[in-house]
Amino acid sequence: MDILTKWLRSYLPGLDVDDRQMAEDLTLRGIAVEGEFEAACGGARFEMDITTNRVDAMNHYGVAREAAAIYDLALEPLTQGAGAPVMETKAGDGFPVRIEAEDLCGRFTARVIRGTTVGPGTGVIAEYFGALGQKPISAPVDVTNFGWMAMGQPTHVFDLDQIEGGIVVRRARAGERLRLLDGSEKTLVAEDLVVADEVKALGMAGVMGGWESRVTEATKNILVEAAWFDPAAIRASSRRHGLHTDASHRFERGADFNAAPVANHLVTRLVVEQCGGEVVGPLVDVVVAALAAKTADRAAIPLSVSEVQRHLGTTADGKGISEALVVRYLEALGCGLTRTGEGAYAVKLPSWRLDLEREIDLIEEVARVYGYNRFADTLPSFAGAVRELPHARQEAVIRETLRGVGFTEAVSSTFVSEQEAATFGGGGVALGNPLSAEAGMLRPSLAPGMATMLAHNLHRDVSTVRLFELGTVFTGSTAKVDERVGLSLGVTGGAVKTALHREEDALFYEAKGAVEALLERFEGEVSFDAAELPEWVAAGRGARVLLDGAAVGVFGELSGAELQARKLRQSCVIAAIDAQRLLRTALRQPVSRELSRFQAVERDFSFVFPDAVAWGAIEGVLRGWKLEELRRVTPVEIFRDAKGKAVAAGFYSLLLRVVFQSRERTLTEEEIAGWSEWIVGQLSALGGVQRA
Numbered sequence: 070m071d072i073l074t075k076w077l078r079s080y081l082p083g084l085d086v087d088d089r090q091m092a093e094d095l096t097l098r099g100i101a102v103e104g105e106f107e108a109a110c111g112g113a114r115f116e117m118d119i120t121t122n123r124v125d126a127m128n129h130y131g132v133a134r135e136a137a138a139i140y141d142l143a144l145e146p147l148t149q150g151a152g153a154p155v156m157e158t159k160a161g162d163g164f165p166v167r168i169e170a171e172d173l174c175g176r177f178t179a180r181v182i183r184g185t186t187v188g189p190g191t192g193v194i195a196e197y198f199g200a201l202g203q204k205p206i207s208a209p210v211d212v213t214n215f216g217w218m219a220m221g222q223p224t225h226v227f228d229l230d231q232i233e234g235g236i237v238v239r240r241a242r243a244g245e246r247l248r249l250l251d252g253s254e255k256t257l258v259a260e261d262l263v264v265a266d267e268v269k270a271l272g273m274a275g276v277m278g279g280w281e282s283r284v285t286e287a288t289k290n291i292l293v294e295a296a297w298f299d300p301a302a303i304r305a306s307s308r309r310h311g312l313h314t315d316a317s318h319r320f321e322r323g324a325d326f327n328a329a330p331v332a333n334h335l336v337t338r339l340v341v342e343q344c345g346g347e348v349v350g351p352l353v354d355v356v357v358a359a360l361a362a363k364t365a366d367r368a369a370i371p372l373s374v375s376e377v378q379r380h381l382g383t384t385a386d387g388k389g390i391s392e393a394l395v396v397r398y399l400e401a402l403g404c405g406l407t408r409t410g411e412g413a414y415a416v417k418l419p420s421w422r423l424d425l426e427r428e429i430d431l432i433e434e435v436a437r438v439y440g441y442n443r444f445a446d447t448l449p450s451f452a453g454a455v456r457e458l459p460h461a462r463q464e465a466v467i468r469e470t471l472r473g474v475g476f477t478e479a480v481s482s483t484f485v486s487e488q489e490a491a492t493f494g495g496g497g498v499a500l501g502n503p504l505s506a507e508a509g510m511l512r513p514s515l516a517p518g519m520a521t522m523l524a525h526n527l528h529r530d531v532s533t534v535r536l537f538e539l540g541t542v543f544t545g546s547t548a549k550v551d552e553r554v555g556l557s558l559g560v561t562g563g564a565v566k567t568a569l570h571r572e573e574d575a576l577f578y579e580a581k582g583a584v585e586a587l588l589e590r591f592e593g594e595v596s597f598d599a600a601e602l603p604e605w606v607a608a609g610r611g612a613r614v615l616l617d618g619a620a621v622g623v624f625g626e627l628s629g630a631e632l633q634a635r636k637l638r639q640s641c642v643i644a645a646i647d648a649q650r651l652l653r654t655a656l657r658q659p660v661s662r663e664l665s666r667f668q669a670v671e672r673d674f675s676f677v678f679p680d681a682v683a684w685g686a687i688e689g690v691l692r693g694w695k696l697e698e699l700r701r702v703t704p705v706e707i708f709r710d711a712k713g714k715a716v717a718a719g720f721y722s723l724l725l726r727v728v729f730q731s732r733e734r735t736l737t738e739e740e741i742a743g744w745s746e747w748i749v750g751q752l753s754a755l756g757g758v759q760r761a
Contacts (some may be wrong), residue, residue, distance in 0.1 A: 070119065071201050072132050074112035076219075080133035080145045088113040091136060098437050100126055100135050110200040124322040125421040128221035138401035138438050147220055147331055161350035164292060165235030168355055173262045174238040174274065175360030176297040176326060178333040179353045181229060183290045185209070185346035194343070208343035209284045209291055212336050214315075221421075222295060222324060222332035223316035225264075226340070227271060229290035231282040234267030238274065238296070245270055248280040249312075261306045262298060275303035275320040276312050291340060295333040297326050297360070301502050308505065325421035326365035330354050365420035372399075372431050374412035380432050383445040390435060398438040399431060460652035463591075467539060467556065467648065470587045476537045476558065481518025483541070484508035489517040492605050492631075493645075498543045498550050511543035511550070515557035516605065516645040520627060523559045523643075524635040532639070533563035539648060556648035558583055558624070561641040577610065580624050580642040584614055587646075591654045593617040605631050605643075614646065616654070622646035662732075669700065669730040672745050676723050676757035677716060690751050691727075696744065698736065701728040722760065725752075 074088045086094070092102040092115060100123070104116035117132070125131045130147060137144040164179045190198065190211035197215070198205055205211050209226045217223045241247075241257035247270045248254045255273070257263065262274040272278035275298040284291060304321035307313055330352060337348060374392045381390050396406055396414075403419030418425050425431065436444070468478065486507045490497030494513025503509035512518060515538050526534045542555035560583075564575040581597070588595045597612040603623060611625020624644030632641065678687075684704060691702045706724040710716040727748065729736055749759060 070117050070127055072115040072117050072129055073108055073110065073197060073200055074115065075108065075110050075200075076129045076197055077133050077136065078112070080130055081136055081140075081142055082145065083142045084136065084140065086140065088115075094139050095132065095135060097440055097442055098135060098139060099123075100132060108200045110196045114200060121322055122424045124319055125221065125325065127319060128218060130220045131421070134402070135438075138398055141397065141401070147335060158348045158351065163351050163353040166353050166355050167235060167237050168357060169237060169239040170262055171357045171359070173240070173299040173302045174296060175299070175357045175364065176329050177236070177238055177353075177355045178295045178329045179236060180293045180333055180337050180351075181290070181349045182293065182337060182340055182344075182346045183229075183349050185289060185291055185340065185344040187284060187286050187288050187344055190215075190343060192343075194339070207284065207286070209288070209340050212339040212343060215339065216332050216336045217315060217319065220328060220332060220335065221319060222328040223275070223319055224293065224295040224332050224336045225272065225278050225316075226284050226336070227278070227282045227292040227294065228284050228288045229292045230288075232266045232271065232292060233269070236271075236292075236294075237265045237267060239263060239265055241270060247273060249273065249277045250280060250283055251277065252280065255310050258309070260302075261309070262302050264294065264296075273306060273310070273312075274298050276307050276310070276317045277314055291344075291346070293333055293337050293340065295329040295336070297324055297329055297364075299360075300324075304502075305506075323423040326361060327420040364423065367418050369405075369407070369415040369417045370425075370428055370431060371409070372406075372414045372416045372428055374414075376428065377432050377435055380429070381436050381439075381444065383447055384439075385443050385445050387445075390439065394439065395435055398435050402434060402438070404431070463652045463654070463656065464539065466590050466656060467587060467651065470590055471537045471558070471583065474583050474586050476535045476583065479522055479536045479538050480540065481515065481522055481538055482508065483512055485510050485512045485517050493517045493603070494542070494544070496544075498545060498547060501547065513544050514542055514645050515540055515555045516643050519557040519559040519643050519645075520605075520631060520635060520641065523561050523641050524637055527561065527637060527639065532561075534559060534561050535563075553647070553649040554652060556622075556644075556646040556651070558644040558646075559641065560643075561639060564640075576640055576642045577626060580644055581612070584622070584624060584644055584646070588614070588616060588621075588651075590657055591616070591651055592657050593654060604628065614644070616650070619650075621650045665730050665732045667731055667733075667735050669728050670736055670741055672727050672729070672741065672748075673705070674725045674727065674745075674748060674752065675760040676725065676752050677720050677760060678723055678755070678757045680719050680721060682756050686755060687723075687725075687752065690755065691748065694747075698729045698731050698740075698744075699727065700730045702726075703728075723757075 074091065078084055088105065092105050096102050101118040102115045103118045106114045106116065108114040119127050126135060134144055164181050166177050166179050168174050168177055187207050187209060190205050190208045194211050194215050195205065198211065203214060213224045213226055240259055241261040241263045243259045245257045246254060247257055247263070263270040264272045264274050270279065271282045298320050300321045300323050303317050307317040307321060333352060341348065374395055377395055378390055383389065392412060399406060399416060403421065405417035407415045409415050416431055485497065487510055490510040490513055493516045497510035497513040500509055500511065519536065519538060522536055523534055536559045538557045540555060541552050543550055543552055545551040558580060560576050560580045585595055593616040596615045598615065599612055601613065602611045602625065605628055606623065606625035607628045611623060613620050614622040614624065622645055624642065627641045627643060688702060703726045704723060705726045708716060708722040716722050729741060729744065753759065
């Protein structure tokens with residue numbers, strides 16, 4: 070935004086520094102001046118870069134407040150000013166105002182002006198608008214624009230004669246139509262907030278006024294409005310209808326709750342000055358106490374001067390930050406300080422600084438106004454030794470193992486949509502002030518982010534992807550958020566047919582192998598089952614991951630609905646693991662044993678099994694034998710005959726190799742024969758038929 074130094078100086082009559090020095094001093098305090106240009110009205114025009122959390126400085130008075138704090142100057146009150154006329158009020162009733170949407174509108178002020186003559190803006194308004202390149206419209210509308218540029222509070226003027234009954238601030242009726250000042254016609258939804266009369270909507274609250282109640286050259290009576298609206302509601306309506314206005318830009322970042330009556334007074338005075346007429350009746354100021362308590366009437370913050378000094382340390386001049394400086398800076402920024410003890414204060418926060426919430430925020434403000442460049446360059450003191458975090462080794466093992474099996478670490482967004490939160494995590498934590506509907510929840514799982522990353526790669530012709538992410542997931546509610554460490558794996562493309570698996574199953578078993586390789590690094594028995602699979606897993610194509618019988622995760626192919634939603638044409642397998650459980654689990658310690666000096670003996674067994682007998686059942690029987698001399702069980706070959714000649718349809722041939730070895734002696738033929746006979750019996754009991 071652009072700021073005129075001539076306008077700034079009207080609020081700072083005692084300012085004696087030149088524009089170049091003021092630009093440098095403001096920039097060093099975080100109110101950045103990106104460019105300085107000559108202004109047509111005299112002085113300079115500053116091209117400012119104000120961060121989104123400092124909506125209070127997105128206007129001339131806010132920047133002047135910062136300069137007053139820097140230079141220890143008195144700031145001219147907005148309600149006064151050189152040559153400002155005294156505004157007389159004619160007796161009359163206050164204009165009726167009713168707030169129905171009390172959760173979205175916290176304050177609404179209204180004042181009536183009768184007998185106006187609408188023409189072009191003149192005087193200082195025309196002068197400043199010319200210097201800023203602001204398009205003039207008419208004196209009343211120009212005054213409202215002058216108001217937000219002056220103090221940051223958007224206002225609006227209505228043609229009073231177009232209002233039927235009183236003002237009602239309510240939610241829109243679904244399907245309600247509203248023609249706006251830009252000529253566009255919008256179909257409203259029930260979530261939109263409108264300023265209406267008793268019959269119709271007059272404007273989209275906090276975004277844009279309506280066409281029917283606009284002020285024109287024929288307008289004789291005007292209603293001046295200044296209000297406070299909920300930032301999230303204004304942002305949602307602005308995005309929903311594709312509108313971004315000067316008003317919405319400020320409301321959706323958090324306007325000053327107490328600015329509405331001041332702005333109404335300022336605009337009313339200037340309208341009378343520009344258009345004549347007389348003010349009838351008192352200022353109507355309707356306040357919702359619950360929203361006032363959350364904004365303007367927030368509880369005071371305790372502040373200790375010793376904490377300020379401890380955090381900020383030594384200044385370049387060696388004097389340090391004194392108690393007097395702390396009080397001076399905070400009071401200049403609008404804080405109210407009440408002494409509660411030696412070097413201790415209760416700080417009442419200004420209504421225009423919603424970004425201040427804690428003691429450390431106040432300490433940062435003191436440092437900022439003092440000037441970061443005026444502190445001594447010192448290193449923090451340190452005593453003791455570097456200590457490893459409790460779960461550092463487990464985290465390192467997770468990353469080492471997954472990288473070792475071909476995965477690359479990635480990072481996805483912390484935010485997901487409400488639908489993704491419900492599908493992948495059973496619900497999530499809603500954000501109070503979301504950036505968009507697609508990022509309105511804290512992620513309850515890393516799985517939706519992994520699905521998004523796989524889709525991102527596939528849509529850019531990267532057909533083979535192996536990714537993992539280790540990050541925080543969130544459950545609970547806004548009142549109490551539970552943070553845990555989650556892990557997600559994603560596999561797509563590059564499927565390779567193996568001896569054990571069909572080609573279409575290769576991705577699934579590759580993911581299963583990666584999960585097994587990881588969990589085998591931790592103590593506990595790894596197993597899988599197919600119980601209680603989430604809806605994002607394709608039917609019959611997933612499994613739960615168990616560690617010592619307790620579920621620690623799930624993996625499987627993305628369902629058809631999820632693939633379709635992301636416009637994916639190839640199978641994707643995703644695993645979601647509770648890494649918090651792994652971080653609390655001890656790592657498996659490798660044990661080395663001396664190699665046996667005695668010869669190993671191999672025996673091959675050839676069987677035909679029905680397809681219903683999975684390898685897991687065969688391996689489980691042999692591993693459960695607990696024979697010390699049994700060293701290795703390996704499926705050497707699996708064969709299926711599509712024509713059903715060598716092996717009947719519905720069956721497969723398995724060549725199994727078993728290795729026996731003792732660490733103490735040479736095995737006898739009788740021992741090996743007995744063990745082999747036991748294996749044949751177990752495999753036959755599973756439904757296998759030994760081949761000749």
